[in-house]
Amino acid sequence: xxxxxxxxxxxxxxxxxxIVLNRLNLTVREGETKxxxxxxxxxxxxxxxxxxxxxxxxxxxxxVFGREVxxxxxxxxxxxxxxxxxxxQGGALFDSMNVAQNVAFxxxxxxxxxxxxxxxKVKDCLALVGLNDVESLMPSELSGGMKKRVSLARxxxxxxxxxLYDEPTAGVDPITAxxxxxxxxxxxxxxxxxxxxxxxxxxxxxxxxxxxxxFYHGQIIAEGTPEEIRATTHPVVKQFIHGLAxxxxxxxxxxxxxxxx
Numbered sequence: 460x461x462x463x464x465x466x467x468x469x470x471x472x473x474x475x476x477x478i479v480l481n482r483l484n485l486t487v488r489e490g491e492t493k494x495x496x497x498x499x500x501x502x503x504x505x506x507x508x509x510x511x512x513x514x515x516x517x518x519x520x521x522x523v524f525g526r527e528v529x530x531x532x533x534x535x536x537x538x539x540x541x542x543x544x545x546x547x548q549g550g551a552l553f554d555s556m557n558v559a560q561n562v563a564f565x566x567x568x569x570x571x572x573x574x575x576x577x578x579x580k581v582k583d584c585l586a587l588v589g590l591n592d593v594e595s596l597m598p599s600e601l602s603g604g605m606k607k608r609v610s611l612a613r614x615x616x617x618x619x620x621x622x623l624y625d626e627p628t629a630g631v632d633p634i635t636a637x638x639x640x641x642x643x644x645x646x647x648x649x650x651x652x653x654x655x656x657x658x659x660x661x662x663x664x665x666x667x668x669x670x671x672x673x674f675y676h677g678q679i680i681a682e683g684t685p686e687e688i689r690a691t692t693h694p695v696v697k698q699f700i701h702g703l704a705x706x707x708x709x710x711x712x713x714x715x716x717x718x719x720x
Contacts, residue, residue: 481677544614
């Protein structure tokens, strides 16, 4: 079994009296793609932001590369972030910068290589995500799928060992979504990266996952291979993966909820 690259134990995070992460436990192994499924607005993105240090947990443990990170100072966390990348749901590109400048931004900010090295690195990373000759385009000239690819290219510029994806197929057509799924698989197979992919797209989850975890009420309540999740008898997981209106998950349910008993 591959070693753990991310280990999360009893992680808690609240906003006021609203609990989002409720003693959550999760392990991601080296080279693994772990998909976290669950309803929109349930707090899955909050989990990613806690791993990246954008948010800090109230309690619990996050170990990355075997190192406890919850108490790291910002400078030390910045060093860690150079080994991780977060692909935001909307791409999070800078509107005033062209594609090349967006992709090179973190590289210039933290590594400051020569302009020639930057230019070649940008070109290579864009090619990895299937984009060529787009360096001069502005974000406003890109489709939704292209923005997501540029965002991934920006992450790849830092040669990360871990990539976190926040709803990578949201807001794009099925063909573009499938192309993005192929990219995630290629990043694992070609580069050996470990990934957490947050999604409510079950087609994507089944295609890209080595393992799938169901996020519900601030916890991972079930986990297994795609085949095991397909065959589940767990009532919450079964309702979610089949998109059933009737079941333990109700339309009126508070997804970010009050204090537990």
